[in-house]
Amino acid sequence: xxxxxxxxxxxxxxxxxxxxxxxxxxxxxxxxxxxxxxxxxxxxxxxxxxxxxxxxxxxxxxxxxxxxxxxxxxxxxxxxxxxxxxxxxxxxxxxxxxxxxxxxxxxxxxxxxxxxxxxxxxxxxxxxxxxxxxxxxxxxxxxxxxxxxxxxxxxxxxxxxxxxxxxxxxxxxxxxxxxxxxxxxxxxxxxxxxxxxxxxxxxxxxxxxxxxxxxxxxxxxxxxxxxxxxxxxxxxxxxxxxxxxxxxxxxxxxxxxxxxxxxxxxxxxxxxxxxxxxxxxxxxxxxxxxxxxxxxxxxxxxxxxxxxxxxxxx
Amino acid sequence: xxxxxxxxxxxxxxxxxxxxxxxxxxxxxxxxxxxxxxxxxxxxxxxxxxxxxxxxxxxxxxxxxxxxxxxxxxxxxxxxxxxxxxxxxxxxxxxxxxxxxxxxxxxxxxxxxxxxxxxxxxxxxxxxxxxxxxxxxxxxxxxxxxxxxxxxxxxxxxxxxxxxxxxxxxxxxxxxxxxxxxxxxxxxxxxxxxxxxxxxxxxxxxxxxxxxxxxxxxxxxxxxxxxxxxxxxxxxxxxxxxxxxxxxx
Ligand SMILES: Cc1cc2nc3c(=O)[nH]c(=O)nc-3n(C[C@H](O)[C@H](O)[C@H](O)COP(=O)(O)OP(=O)(O)OC[C@H]3O[C@@H](n4cnc5c(N)ncnc54)[C@H](O)[C@@H]3O)c2cc1C
Ligand SMILES: Nc1ncnc2c1ncn2[C@@H]1O[C@H](COP(=O)(O)O)[C@@H](O)[C@H]1O
Numbered sequence: 001x002x003x004x005x006x007x008x009x010x011x012x013x014x015x016x017x018x019x020x021x022x023x024x025x026x027x028x029x030x031x032x033x034x035x036x037x038x039x040x041x042x043x044x045x046x047x048x049x050x051x052x053x054x055x056x057x058x059x060x061x062x063x064x065x066x067x068x069x070x071x072x073x074x075x076x077x078x079x080x081x082x083x084x085x086x087x088x089x090x091x092x093x094x095x096x097x098x099x100x101x102x103x104x105x106x107x108x109x110x111x112x113x114x115x116x117x118x119x120x121x122x123x124x125x126x127x128x129x130x131x132x133x134x135x136x137x138x139x140x141x142x143x144x145x146x147x148x149x150x151x152x153x154x155x156x157x158x159x160x161x162x163x164x165x166x167x168x169x170x171x172x173x174x175x176x177x178x179x180x181x182x183x184x185x186x187x188x189x190x191x192x193x194x195x196x197x198x199x200x201x202x203x204x205x206x207x208x209x210x211x212x213x214x215x216x217x218x219x220x221x222x223x224x225x226x227x228x229x230x231x232x233x234x235x236x237x238x239x240x241x242x243x244x245x246x247x248x249x250x251x252x253x254x255x256x257x258x259x260x261x262x263x264x265x266x267x268x269x270x271x272x273x274x275x276x277x278x279x280x281x282x283x284x285x286x287x288x289x290x291x292x293x294x295x296x297x298x299x300x301x302x303x304x305x306x307x308x309x310x311x312x313x314x
Numbered sequence: 315x316x317x318x319x320x321x322x323x324x325x326x327x328x329x330x331x332x333x334x335x336x337x338x339x340x341x342x343x344x345x346x347x348x349x350x351x352x353x354x355x356x357x358x359x360x361x362x363x364x365x366x367x368x369x370x371x372x373x374x375x376x377x378x379x380x381x382x383x384x385x386x387x388x389x390x391x392x393x394x395x396x397x398x399x400x401x402x403x404x405x406x407x408x409x410x411x412x413x414x415x416x417x418x419x420x421x422x423x424x425x426x427x428x429x430x431x432x433x434x435x436x437x438x439x440x441x442x443x444x445x446x447x448x449x450x451x452x453x454x455x456x457x458x459x460x461x462x463x464x465x466x467x468x469x470x471x472x473x474x475x476x477x478x479x480x481x482x483x484x485x486x487x488x489x490x491x492x493x494x495x496x497x498x499x500x501x502x503x504x505x506x507x508x509x510x511x512x513x514x515x516x517x518x519x520x521x522x523x524x525x526x527x528x529x530x531x532x533x534x535x536x537x538x539x540x541x542x543x544x545x546x547x548x549x550x551x552x553x554x555x556x557x558x559x560x561x562x563x
Contacts, residue, residue, distance in 0.1 A: 010475075026522070069480070070443065070453055093473040097455050100408070100443035109528040113440050122532065127437050131331035132340055135533040150522045174452035178468060178479040191474065195562075227491065238458065238472045238493060243433055245352075245492065247474075253562040264327070270540060274560045276552065282545075291543035291560065294552055304549040312557060 001085045001120065002031040004058075004097075006077070008046035008090040008149075009036060011066065016192045019051055019154030024147045025088050026053050026155070027117035033058055033084075034161075037076055037168075039066035045163050054161040062168030067177045070229025073098040074207035075169035078105045086120075086143035091248075095146045103144035110144040111136065113248075115151035129244035129267035149191070149269060150250035153193065178250040183237055190240065193223035195253045196269070198242055202258020202279075202298060209235040212302050215258065219306060219314050225249065225269075227259045243268035257298050278302070315484075316371045317360040318424040320395060320415055320428045321353040323385040323514035324435040333355075337533045340435075349385045352430025353492045354392070354497035359460060360428050361393035363396035368462050375418055377548050383513055390508035391500030397513035400462065402525055405436075410518075410525040419449065424485065426467065433491040442489035450480040452531075456491040461478050461515050 002026045008015040011026060018034070025032045030114045032050040037060045045059045058080075064072040077098075081087060087102065089095030103110035116124035118135070123145070127134050190196065197220060201214040209230065217224045226236035242249055244267035254272035259265060261277070262285055269275070270289055277290035280297045287293040294301060325331065325340070326348040332341045337527045349357075363369040376382040384399035400414055417425065429442040444474045446453035452458075453469070454469035458477060461468045462484075471478045472491045482488075507531035518525045557563040 028315070045327065051317040067478070070446070070455075074447060093456060093471075096439050097453075100440035101447040101453070102413060103440070104409060104444035104447035107409075108443075109407050110438075110440055112440060125437075126537070127534070128325070128331040128340060128435055129437065130537055132333050133535050133536070133537050134531065137532055138528070140528060175454065176481045176482040178481050180473075180476060180478040182476040232493065236489075237476065239475055241492075244437065246435065253556070253560075256480075263331075274556070274562050275543070276556070287545070288542060289540045289553070292552055292555055293543060293545045294547075294549065295545065298550075300548055305552065308553040309550050309563075312553065312563065314563075 001029040002033065002083065004084040004087045005032055005034045006087065006089045006095070007034050007036045007044055007048050008092055008094065009038060009041060011038045011041045012043055014044040014047035015090070016154055017092060017149035018048060020149035020152040021090050022051055022053060022087050022113065022145045022150040022155045025119050027121045028086055031055055032199050035060065035080070036078070037065045037068055037073060039063055047113065049161045050159050051089045052159045054154040054159050056161050057109060059163050059165050060168045061165065064171055065168055066172070068094050068098065069173070069175055069177060070098045070101045071173040071175055072171065074101045074105060081106060081142055086145065087273050089143045091148050093252045099144055099146050101181050106144065107144050108142050109138065110146070112139060112146050113148045115148045120214040129263050130270065131263060144300065148248055150248055163224055165288045183239065187217065188221070188223045188278050190223040190225055190249060191247050193221035193251050195220050196225045196249050196251045197222045197231055197257065198225035198227065198259060199236065200241050200259030202228040203231065203235050206235045212298065216306055218300055218310055227265050231296035250290045252274050256286055257302065259286055260284050261289065315369050315375065315426065316422065316424040317363065317369045318373050318375060318419065318422060318427045319353065319357050319360050319389065320375045320427070320429050320441070321389055322350040322433050323347050323376060323382040324350045324433055327351055327434055333534055333536045334555055337535055339531070339534045347381065349388050350430050350433050352432060352481045352490055353493050355451055355492070356428035356430055357389045357394060358391050358495045358497040359490060363462065364393065373398065373422055373424065375400070375415065377402055377411055377414055380518045381494050385492055387508050388500065391505045391510040392498060398516060399513055400518060402518060404416055406525050407527055407529065408438050408440040408444055409528065410523065411441050413523045414518060414525070415445050417523060422499055426484065429487065430488045430493050442487050446487040451487055452474055453487045454480050454482050455489045457488050458493050460488060460494065461525065472560050493538055
């Protein structure tokens with residue numbers, strides 16, 4: 001039984017999610033190959049080759065794969081599946097976009113956002129915004145999974161797998177990349193960050209969000225997150241949204257500021273190691289899951305918190 | 315141009331989820347069911363394209379129990395022209411939903427299909443992409459802005475790290491994200507009018523699609539509960555606890 005892991009990368013670097021998806025893959029089979037589909041993605045290929053447990057790296061490098069769009073990913077991966085019993089993606093926007101397309105072509109049901117591999121055929125995944133955990137058996141001829149990276153530890157480095165170049169699909173395709181606006185930031189990436197500071201509707205404006213949440217995040221070396229309400233109101237960019245339908249994070253420290261704690265938000269952060277909530281309403285549901293709750297107006301609490309952190313060398 | 319909007323009837327997003335004591339599933343008895351919130355956004359987008367004169371007809375389709383008719387009526391009250399209910403009394407997996415939708419599309423020949431990016435009950439995020447694959451159509455998932463220009467749609471997508479704009483040839487599949495629009499509330503006159511709009515009743519057999527589940531549910535359990543924490547009085551106490559008790563600073 002052989003498993004293919006589709007690497008998460010942006011052509012220049014390999015995302016840590018790949019090392020976590022590998023842990024899930026190795027729980028299915030010891031024979032795991034990694035596919036790096038991209039353009040000028042030598043860096044991610046080399047990084048994937050160093051991950052422990054990788055049998056070989058398949059490098060599909062060509063212009064049609066530059067943005068890992070669903071149509072060329074389907075054209076690339078469906079034929080490869082003749083040699084594999086399972087294919088695993090990270091449950092990021094690329095994985096969510098391509099995996100179901102491949103599953104449908106293979107005429108199999110996919111498993112989304114898997115958080116536990118119990119056996120090569122049994123998996124656990126959250127449903128209803130994580131309010132229930134579904135244990136499910138798949139006897140499909142090929143398994144197609146997206147994996148929730150935060151639920152798995154990354155494999156170690158130190159490997160030296162061979163890299164094999166494979167052909168890339170030529171097209172034509174009915175969808176084309178036009179442009180992208182990606183946020184440039186020196187902060188850690190939200191999905192894999194060790195610390196996250198998130199702001200909610202309470203912040204009231206984009207300026208306030210920037211001047212309150214961001215300096216605290218920078219002091220802590222944290223990524224910035226937001227509730228849906230803060231994103232919808234334009235206080236923070238879309239890709240900051242943490243929750244059922246945004247990003248799932250599980251940092252060592254999650255600080256929720258002016259966030260009420262709706263189930264849809266909790267779905268994205270309740271597996272954080274330590275949760276801090278700062279909210280002026282002592283009845284806010286976020287306090288039911290916070291390890292440390294501070295009932296306070298953020299306008300007073302955040303400057304104080306920043307000063308206290310300075311005292312201990314932050 | 316005709317637009318198809320597949321809509322799912324789900325547990326209302328405001329309600330608390332109760333897992334059945336026998337671990338067989340989630341208890342939905344006597345609970346309020348509503349249109350999947352993403353599907354409201356999909357219907358709204360279709361209605362706006364009709365109001366702009368780009369779309370000529372909107373057909374809403376639901377696969378579900380008899381009561382999914384109510385969900386279709388909501389779509390009709392928002393501005394869809396007619397409905398199709400494919401009646402099935404058990405949960406239907408995304409692959410089977412996609413196969414049924416493919417058959418509906420063969421009969422209806424829409425040029426755009428707007429689906430939600432995700433149903434908030436199964437949290438699968440699969441159906442639109444599967445449907446695109448079965449039809450060999452292009453897809454644009456997680457739509458933030460949609461512009462129809464001649465034989466193409468330009469879709470700005472919400473992706474990790476920001477926004478990505480793609481152009482898809484029509485016919486195409488678009489799945490919608492939260493920021494695409496704010497769905498309207500149906501007005502009373504429109505709710506009345508919707509009662510007269512037609513809903514076609516169908517069965518999976520009419521389309522020759524096998525809807526038997528492929529995956530076997532072994533167990534549905536409550537997630538582990540987080541032990542409740544403590545309230546701190548001051549930020550100094552908070553920092554002290556984070557450093558010396560939790561060890562995260
Ligand atoms: C289909 C669907 C998907 C969704 N997906 C997500 C998702 O992925 N992520 C997500 O976050 N939400 C999601 N939501 C929305 C969710 O239901 C909530 O509406 C949202 O999380 C609320 O955001 P909030 O906590 O910032 O705002 P509110 O609920 O308005 O809470 C604001 C909080 O700030 C506190 N506050 C106000 N002023 C101050 C002050 N000066 N100092 C301190 N505290 C203050 C208030 O006491 C309150 O608790 C989704 C909803 C739907 C229907
Ligand atoms: N039973 C159904 N009937 C109609 N549309 C559905 C059904 N199930 C899923 N869909 C559509 O597919 C989208 C994604 O669902 P899912 O893949 O289950 O997360 C939903 O937002 C709907 O637009």
